[in-house]
Amino acid sequence: MPSTRLTLTLNTNRTTKCPLLIPSDLLLPTSSLTPLRNLVLKTATSKLRLKKPTRIFDVLTGKELLTFEDWTTALRDPDNTLAISAGEDFVGVPRKDARDRHPDANPECPVHVLVEDAPVDQLALTQLRTTATTLPGMVAATGQPDLCPGTKYPVGAVFASRGWVHPPLIGGDIGCGMAWYRTGLSRGQVDGEKGRKVAERLRGVEGSWRGREERSAWLRDGEGSCEAGGEWDASVGTIGAGNHFAEIQVVEKGVEGTGMVENEVVLLVHSGSRGYGGSILKRYTAEGRESLKEGSEKMVVYMEEHHRALRWAKANRDLIALRFLSCLEPGEEAWLLGRNTQTDDATTDIETIVRARAKIQERKVVDIWHNNLERVNWPPSLIEDTATSNTGLEAKISEISITKGEARDDYVFVHRKGAAPTYDPEHNLPLPILPLPGSRGTPTLIIKPTFSEETGWGLKNALSLAHGSGRSMSRGKALSYLGSKYKHQSAALLEPGAKEGTWVICDEKELVFEEAPEAYKDVYAVSSDLVREGVAEVVGLCKPRVSYKVRNEAR
Numbered sequence: 001m002p003s004t005r006l007t008l009t010l011n012t013n014r015t016t017k018c019p020l021l022i023p024s025d026l027l028l029p030t031s032s033l034t035p036l037r038n039l040v041l042k043t044a045t046s047k048l049r050l051k052k053p054t055r056i057f058d059v060l061t062g063k064e065l066l067t068f069e070d071w072t073t074a075l076r077d078p079d080n081t082l083a084i085s086a087g088e089d090f091v092g093v094p095r096k097d098a099r100d101r102h103p104d105a106n107p108e109c110p111v112h113v114l115v116e117d118a119p120v121d122q123l124a125l126t127q128l129r130t131t132a133t134t135l136p137g138m139v140a141a142t143g144q145p146d147l148c149p150g151t152k153y154p155v156g157a158v159f160a161s162r163g164w165v166h167p168p169l170i171g172g173d174i175g176c177g178m179a180w181y182r183t184g185l186s187r188g189q190v191d192g193e194k195g196r197k198v199a200e201r202l203r204g205v206e207g208s209w210r211g212r213e214e215r216s217a218w219l220r221d222g223e224g225s226c227e228a229g230g231e232w233d234a235s236v237g238t239i240g241a242g243n244h245f246a247e248i249q250v251v252e253k254g255v256e257g258t259g260m261v262e263n264e265v266v267l268l269v270h271s272g273s274r275g276y277g278g279s280i281l282k283r284y285t286a287e288g289r290e291s292l293k294e295g296s297e298k299m300v301v302y303m304e305e306h307h308r309a310l311r312w313a314k315a316n317r318d319l320i321a322l323r324f325l326s327c328l329e330p331g332e333e334a335w336l337l338g339r340n341t342q343t344d345d346a347t348t349d350i351e352t353i354v355r356a357r358a359k360i361q362e363r364k365v366v367d368i369w370h371n372n373l374e375r376v377n378w379p380p381s382l383i384e385d386t387a388t389s390n391t392g393l394e395a396k397i398s399e400i401s402i403t404k405g406e407a408r409d410d411y412v413f414v415h416r417k418g419a420a421p422t423y424d425p426e427h428n429l430p431l432p433i434l435p436l437p438g439s440r441g442t443p444t445l446i447i448k449p450t451f452s453e454e455t456g457w458g459l460k461n462a463l464s465l466a467h468g469s470g471r472s473m474s475r476g477k478a479l480s481y482l483g484s485k486y487k488h489q490s491a492a493l494l495e496p497g498a499k500e501g502t503w504v505i506c507d508e509k510e511l512v513f514e515e516a517p518e519a520y521k522d523v524y525a526v527s528s529d530l531v532r533e534g535v536a537e538v539v540g541l542c543k544p545r546v547s548y549k550v551r552n553e554a555r
């Protein structure tokens, strides 16, 4: 039997590869698997420079090679590739062959990639294309310019499907999103050294907010209660780990009529459904079946739970804003509720809580979910309406048909994972502005979605835009590379380099490096891709002054 040729690649970076010839005597049914495994792992150590390789996956199927049968199946395909892992699970979406393809998969699914200037990782493109062509029901996929690789599915991506929903595509942080709130401060109160004082005032915003009954009252909206249960509700009003943040920004270039006024100060809150969303996803992926058929009992219940988590996430952002405003505008009575009382069983009358939540809405400029699922009319089109059709494009685009379809072929489920919507689902109207944040050290652009015949009225961008600049380095890489680059200067990463810089509150050492501005792509490259593709305009700009991630309040 001739020897078998294959390729080894890093599980976490498919661009690093090396060839390997397996001698035929290692593949006899009577052979032990140990020499074969050792040869592969040893080659990975020497040629791929992987320090401690322990697991081997078939890239085609994503299956870990454990038994003799696994090995023979994997080596049957000429030139197959094995992904070598240092212990982590398989990264990416398996490319199943035609025999295994789901009957509702669409190998011809159109994939738009709106990227030219922004750098994009090959693994993210592979994840985007593989997901679009293998999961059932896919009708369109779009890679936004902030596209980057996820564990299995990409971030900065939008997938539209018919007849199926896929909970893992939007991930566990259901309802994560961003909201801008106006504050009563002006730039003179946050520029330069003043920013340090403002940062100092941001205390009492960690840990559970007040008592159970007050939280329960806060978690009521126009649809009733969106409580998740004591365990999860205790975290409402908290920012959470990772790259969630609340940031005080100066509006450098405002946008008339939107609440973003030049030289005023706004608060950008980025948070989601905390542990609650993750607990939902876990239940729907526990059995390994990740796609839900439309109309099945499981899908209907998932959609209900997902909707509740979206509402919870909004209530969370509003409560974070209340807690921050209580520090920023201490004399304002409406925000007093944001302060924690000494005892957990103290109660406030429900009226006060309802009033405070209403007051927060008055300060809100925009609030979007960037991890969510939505049923929308497809393909997007203009509704010909004699009342508006002669009054110019602006009037026409407010009539884009987004959620009105009834027949099955009229609508799709848009899955957003790290992608902002271009319209307000509640009022079914295009959104006037959206935040496009860069990082804690770079501007947040104010962008306006645009619609035109050339973009298929939103088809090309799947009615979505980039939600940020996206990572240029994985967390792991940022931690090791930036951690050693700034080894003796980590404190300097938390202070503004110049008058216009940012005071950063981040009492978690690893997060300082993982979330450093250098770990993100250039926000201007992302915006120029959106503008060139004809899906957005840049209409204004904010700059960060105080960025709050996490504070050890005992200090």
Ligand SMILES: Nc1nc2c(ncn2[C@@H]2O[C@H](COP(=O)(O)O)[C@@H](O)[C@H]2O)c(=O)[nH]1
Binding pocket: 146, 155, 176, 243, 244, 245, 247, 270, 370, 418, 437, 438, 439, 440, 441, 443, 444, 467, 468, 469, 470, 471, 515, 520, 544, 547
């Ligand atoms: N203005 C700030 N922007 C930030 C910060 N940290 C991250 N980011 C940007 O937000 C998005 C969020 O991405 P998500 O996938 O976690 O939702 C990210 O792409 C960055 O561009 C910050 O501290 N301040």
Ligand SMILES: [Mn+2]
Binding pocket: 176, 177, 270, 272, 370
């Ligand atoms: Mn997010």
